[in-house]
Amino acid sequence: xxxxxxxxxxxxxxxxxxxxxxxxxxxxxxxxxxxxxxxxxxxxxxxxxxxxxxxxxxxxxxxxxxxxxxxxxxxxxxxxxxxxxxxxxxxxxxxxxxxxxxxxxxxxxxxxxxxxxxx
Ligand code: FES
Numbered sequence: 001x002x003x004x005x006x007x008x009x010x011x012x013x014x015x016x017x018x019x020x021x022x023x024x025x026x027x028x029x030x031x032x033x034x035x036x037x038x039x040x041x042x043x044x045x046x047x048x049x050x051x052x053x054x055x056x057x058x059x060x061x062x063x064x065x066x067x068x069x070x071x072x073x074x075x076x077x078x079x080x081x082x083x084x085x086x087x088x089x090x091x092x093x094x095x096x097x098x099x100x101x102x103x104x105x106x107x108x109x110x111x112x113x114x115x116x117x118x119x
Contacts, residue, residue: 002057002085003037004029004077010050022051025070025077033078036085046106055081060090064106076100 006029010022019027026040046052049066056062063084068077076098083092090111094102 001035001037002055002060002081002090003039004033004081005039005041005044005054005056007042007044007046007050007052008040009042010047010052012050013048021070025051025053025068025074028070028074029077032074033081036078036081049104049106052106053077055084055090057085057090059111060084060087061111062090062109063101064108065101065104066106067104068100073100 006022006026008023008026009020010025011017011020015021026038030038044052044054044064046064046066051068051070052064052066053068054062054064063080065077065080079098080092080101083096084090
């Protein structure tokens with residue numbers, strides 16, 4: 001299972017609404033995804049392209065996805081997190097990803113290398 005980190009601090013420029021859009025995104029995702037590990041975090045350092053999530057799992061590539069709207073992109077995030085969870089290495093097939101994810105992937109980060117114990 002992949003972990004979905006959701007920035008709950010995200011707010012769009014000029015949007016003073018409370019709860020913040022990031023918190024609304026986290027709440028909406030949490031309500032619809034009992035099968036996923038969803039964790040709130042504060043700031044994924046993608047503030048100018050918020051809202052932001054990161055999808056990660058041990059031994060897999062991590063994806064950062066931005067420009068998410070809590071009212072428009074919940075299904076996109078859930079679909080991508082499930083694709084990531086089902087993949088062997090986190091590298092999902094590009095054309096199977098939701099369009100929003102294809103167009104708003106901010107970065108991907110390779111899995112941590114396995115630490116070799118000294119012999
Ligand atoms: S406040 Fe959400 S990425 Fe910085």
